[in-house]
Amino acid sequence: MIELLFIGTGGSVATEERDNTSFLLLSQDTAALIDCPGSVIQKLKKAQIDPRSVHSIIVTHIHPDHIYGLPSLIHSLMLEDCVIEILGSERSVNFCAELLDLFNLRSEKVKCHVNFIPVVPGEDYRISPSLTCAFYKIPHSPSSMAVGFHKIEEGLDLLYSGDTPRFPELLQRVQNIDYLIHDCSAPSRIFEEYPSLYAMHTDSLALGKIAQEAGVKHLVPCHFFGEVDFSIKEIEDEIRENFRGELTIPEDFSRIPLTKKT
Numbered sequence: 013m014i015e016l017l018f019i020g021t022g023g024s025v026a027t028e029e030r031d032n033t034s035f036l037l038l039s040q041d042t043a044a045l046i047d048c049p050g051s052v053i054q055k056l057k058k059a060q061i062d063p064r065s066v067h068s069i070i071v072t073h074i075h076p077d078h079i080y081g082l083p084s085l086i087h088s089l090m091l092e093d094c095v096i097e098i099l100g101s102e103r104s105v106n107f108c109a110e111l112l113d114l115f116n117l118r119s120e121k122v123k124c125h126v127n128f129i130p131v132v133p134g135e136d137y138r139i140s141p142s143l144t145c146a147f148y149k150i151p152h153s154p155s156s157m158a159v160g161f162h163k164i165e166e167g168l169d170l171l172y173s174g175d176t177p178r179f180p181e182l183l184q185r186v187q188n189i190d191y192l193i194h195d196c197s198a199p200s201r202i203f204e205e206y207p208s209l210y211a212m213h214t215d216s217l218a219l220g221k222i223a224q225e226a227g228v229k230h231l232v233p234c235h236f237f238g239e240v241d242f243s244i245k246e247i248e249d250e251i252r253e254n255f256r257g258e259l260t261i262p263e264d265f266s267r268i269p270l271t272k273k274t
């Protein structure tokens with residue numbers, strides 16, 4: 013059993029319906045949290061997930077909309093005897109350590125112990141008996157990493173490329189992957205209006221193209237901008253201009269069961 017639980021699907025500006033993008037990868041032996049904005053504890057409780065089941069936090073990069081909830085999460089767990097590993101680029105994990113130090117959240121009175129793991133791109137990290145992950149450097153910011161997960165028994169592969177410009181070089185390395193979760197910040201007309209976005213994010217037209225070229229079997233777009241006006245139907249239509257695989261456009265609290273694709 014493995015599933016995704018989105019606890020946020022929006023860009024850096026949250027809306028009434030969508031908080032900043034963050035999700036959990038839930039398997040029989042662990043819960044891995046990918047990025048840490050907002051009140052994670054409240055969302056986990058809403059989704060009836062025990063916060064103590066989170067053993068790993070993957071930090072994709074250190075922009076505020078991806079990490080500002082970390083001190084609050086550790087503060088909420090300060091009376092729990094638990095160990096959490098934070099994995100990300102060296103820049104990301106050092107920043108997270110400094111962020112916790114600002115709130116004195118690595119002192120002895122905090123029972124929840126945090127280990128920081130600066131990752132080496134391309135190396136495998138086992139985050140539970142059933143799950144490994146590997147990291148890939150991507151553009152967007154100096155701290156940015158995409159993360160791939162491998163579910164050992166099923167041989168299932170998933171890649172998450174969080175905030176990232178169009179970067180087909182990454183997908184060439186993971187041809188025909190089962191699941192791709194990817195930045196899809198806005199439709200192409202918004203990028204045409206604000207061309208500086210091309211260096212930072214991916215539009216829905218470009219995402220459909222690169223996912224189709226890479227043979228992605230199931231595409232899950234996210235990180236939808238809240239500060240510009242467009243509909244999710246517009247996103248879907250643009251992706252479908254090129255992409256013929258399975259497509260799920262998540263909402264906050266969407267659960268997506270993952271199955272190995274044939």
Ligand SMILES: [Zn+2]
Binds near residue numbers: 023024075078175
């Ligand atoms: Zn972001």
Ligand SMILES: [Zn+2]
Binds near residue numbers: 175
């Ligand atoms: Zn960012």
